[in-house]
Amino acid sequence: MSIFIDRNTTLIVQGITGRDGSFHTKQMMEYGTRVVGGVTPGKGGQKFENEVPVFNTVYQAVEQTGANTSVIYVPPMYAADAIMEAADAGIKFIVAITEGVPVLDMTRVYPFVKEKGARLLGPNCPGLITPGESKVGIIPGRICTPGNIGVVSRSGTLTYEVVYQLTRAGMGQSTCVGIGGDPINGTNFIDCLAAFEADPNTKAIAMMGEIGGTDEQDAATFIKEHMTKPVVGFIAGQTAPPGRRMGHAGAIISGSSGTAAEKIEAFKAAGMGVAKRPIDFVELLRARM
Amino acid sequence: MNIHEYQAKELLRAEGVPIPPGEVATTPEQVEAIAKKIGGMVVVKAQVHTGGRGKAGGVKLAKTPAEAKEIASKILGMKINGLTVYTVLVTAAADIASEAYVGIILDRATKKPVFMVSPAGGIDIEEVAAKTPEKILKLPIDTRYGLQPYQASELGFFLFDDVKKVRAAAKIMGQLYQAFMKNDASLAEINPLVVTPAGEVLALDAKISVDDNALDRHADLAALRDETAEAHSEVEARNANLTFIKLEGNVGCVVNGAGLAMATMDLVKYYGGEPANFLDIGGSSNPEKVVNALRIITEDPSVKVILFNIFGGITRTDDVANGIVTATKANPLKIPIVIRLTGTNEEIAMKILQENGFSASSDMDEAVEKAVALAKGGKAA
Numbered sequence: 174m175s176i177f178i179d180r181n182t183t184l185i186v187q188g189i190t191g192r193d194g195s196f197h198t199k200q201m202m203e204y205g206t207r208v209v210g211g212v213t214p215g216k217g218g219q220k221f222e223n224e225v226p227v228f229n230t231v232y233q234a235v236e237q238t239g240a241n242t243s244v245i246y247v248p249p250m251y252a253a254d255a256i257m258e259a260a261d262a263g264i265k266f267i268v269a270i271t272e273g274v275p276v277l278d279m280t281r282v283y284p285f286v287k288e289k290g291a292r293l294l295g296p297n298c299p300g301l302i303t304p305g306e307s308k309v310g311i312i313p314g315r316i317c318t319p320g321n322i323g324v325v326s327r328s329g330t331l332t333y334e335v336v337y338q339l340t341r342a343g344m345g346q347s348t349c350v351g352i353g354g355d356p357i358n359g360t361n362f363i364d365c366l367a368a369f370e371a372d373p374n375t376k377a378i379a380m381m382g383e384i385g386g387t388d389e390q391d392a393a394t395f396i397k398e399h400m401t402k403p404v405v406g407f408i409a410g411q412t413a414p415p416g417r418r419m420g421h422a423g424a425i426i427s428g429s430s431g432t433a434a435e436k437i438e439a440f441k442a443a444g445m446g447v448a449k450r451p452i453d454f455v456e457l458l459r460a461r462m
Numbered sequence: 463m464n465i466h467e468y469q470a471k472e473l474l475r476a477e478g479v480p481i482p483p484g485e486v487a488t489t490p491e492q493v494e495a496i497a498k499k500i501g502g503m504v505v506v507k508a509q510v511h512t513g514g515r516g517k518a519g520g521v522k523l524a525k526t527p528a529e530a531k532e533i534a535s536k537i538l539g540m541k542i543n544g545l546t547v548y549t550v551l552v553t554a555a556a557d558i559a560s561e562a563y564v565g566i567i568l569d570r571a572t573k574k575p576v577f578m579v580s581p582a583g584g585i586d587i588e589e590v591a592a593k594t595p596e597k598i599l600k601l602p603i604d605t606r607y608g609l610q611p612y613q614a615s616e617l618g619f620f621l622f623d624d625v626k627k628v629r630a631a632a633k634i635m636g637q638l639y640q641a642f643m644k645n646d647a648s649l650a651e652i653n654p655l656v657v658t659p660a661g662e663v664l665a666l667d668a669k670i671s672v673d674d675n676a677l678d679r680h681a682d683l684a685a686l687r688d689e690t691a692e693a694h695s696e697v698e699a700r701n702a703n704l705t706f707i708k709l710e711g712n713v714g715c716v717v718n719g720a721g722l723a724m725a726t727m728d729l730v731k732y733y734g735g736e737p738a739n740f741l742d743i744g745g746s747s748n749p750e751k752v753v754n755a756l757r758i759i760t761e762d763p764s765v766k767v768i769l770f771n772i773f774g775g776i777t778r779t780d781d782v783a784n785g786i787v788t789a790t791k792a793n794p795l796k797i798p799i800v801i802r803l804t805g806t807n808e809e810i811a812m813k814i815l816q817e818n819g820f821s822a823s824s825d826m827d828e829a830v831e832k833a834v835a836l837a838k839g840g841k842a843a
Contacts, residue, residue: 193776276568280568280605284573357570357573383720450728
């Protein structure tokens with residue numbers, strides 16, 4: 174068991190013939206993900222790697238392949254359209270990897286996707302992986318190992334760091350999810366925490382947050398009220414100066430809200446373990462399982 | 463990206479927002495000429511990207527063109543929160559009967575632009591929000607439909623009782639919303655929105671921040687960027703496609719990914735050191751980026767050690783290793799370097815580094831501890 178994706182996930186890749194799309198499609202196929210189709214307008218009829226059919230529209234791809242999941246690697250100015258196309262074509266789980274999507278575009282996309290009954294992960298996220306079964310996105314497969322720790326994070330390489338430390342310590346993962354660092358995204362911490370709580374194979378959760386916004390505080394409240402499984406948290410940006418944007422559009426402290434100290438307080442108040450360093454996850458999780 | 467008050471006012475004027483006339487100047491003589499043209503009382507306002515301009519003495523009233531010139535000679539060149547004033551806005555002074563606040567911010571919680579209006583304008587709106595939240599009306603807008611007339615009128619009635627003023631304010635709400643949407647803003651505010659004794663509703667100050675992600679489709683806005691308002695190293699970094707923020711410490715950090723970069727800075731602090739910067743080389747694996755990163759970091763004389771922390775995913779660690787070798791061959795390092803690499807093509811990267819006389823670790827804690835020790839002038843642990 175796992176959350177959001179497993180060995181039965183059937184995936185189409187939007188932007189499959191692009192530079193990033195083709196590179197990561199090969200990686201996903203090598204990992205064992207069932208990539209059943211791709212979409213690049215104008216390249217319909219071609220085969221990717223002599224194997225995967227390419228379609229002009231998502232609608233055609235879904236009709237022909239029955240795919241239930243889509244991953245998006247198109248350039249930022251086209252990402253909003255690609256997400257809406259996937260939702261309109263009946264895809265139920267949409268993973269948008271694209272970085273740099275204009276935020277106002279997402280204010281239109283988010284309610285549209287919701288009304289179509291689909292789930293969006295991202296944009297500006299590394300995707301997710303259920304070790305040994307399926308990966309959708311760009312998380313390096315070889316740092317993961319199957320197990321029962323759920324991982325959820327706002328950042329990419331920091332997720333890799335923690336997963337790498339867990340794997341080195343012999344602690345496998347049920348599913349690792351990167352929700353992305355943009356101010357408006359499709360899936361938040363609470364969505365993932367609720368899914369992990371319901372997943373019988375997940376025994377404990379590692380959660381990596383960042384400065385900016387109140388998502389971590391909201392997650393802490395949810396954990397306190399609804400979770401029976403142990404959660405260990407970390408906040409990146411404890412040394413960040415206020416008012417500066419730290420790469421992620423989301424990682425900005427405005428005024429007194431969104432600071433690392435405030436979030437760590439919320440974690441403690443929710444009875445969570447608090448990792449001071451990425452390596453601390455190993456001992457804190459082990460002590461709670 | 464923040465733009466200056468005078469630039470924000472131009473964008474609002476284009477939508478029809480009533481704003482007193484004004485022009486920008488860079489010399490006291492220009493200020494005098496503009497004041498003469500406007501006639502009557504003028505306000506001379508420093509154009510810098512920081513709040514608290516008034517408190518710092520960067521906003522002053524002048525009764526005559528001669529006084530405006532005199533004031534400008536003091537404001538031009540002054541420093542406000544570390545930023546030098548190169549430009550001032552000279553604008554007609556308005557008589558004020560009351561001041562309100564009107565703003566739109568992109569809200570993460572509702573995933574919508576949210577109007578915030580308050581009849582208690584002119585001062586820090588965050589303070590109003592904290593102390594007297596009942597004086598603020600928040601209204602989220604569904605961008606698929608835009609601001610509806612009934613919503614604009616609801617906002618207007620929260621500010622005024624007099625129907626004429628309500629209508630004037632509602633019109634301004636619509637114009638502000640247009641400016642926000644058209645320019646892909648993440649913040650647009652008018653503070654204060656004043657009523658004159660004659661009953662006119664006017665925008666006296668304006669602030670707009672543009673979403674950096676959207677600059678690719680707004681060449682006109684991208685051109686408004688004022689590089690004199692930023693640290694030289696940060697401008698250089700952006701031109702090299704790096705995200706760089708200068709800090710006070712002495713451990714120069716080069717990391718891939720914003721989250722890991724922040725976690726690395728935190729770990730430097732954890733082991734008793736102080737990071738000299740935030741630097742994210744991003745996801746692509748171009749050796750040129752590493753060369754630029756090293757150049758920018760070593761330009762800072764306070765940096766005592768360079769710390770690389772690279773977790774290869776999309777980024778290939780061998781590309782980073784090649785970048786380090788290329789950069790240090792062209793400009794030999796005068797300070798120690800500590801390298802942590804793991805992930806994609808790690809074995810090749812380690813070999814490249816060893817062949818060129820560098821050592822590298824695959825453990826983050828080990829590398830950070832070592833860098834902190836070196837920065838303190840001690841031997842590596």
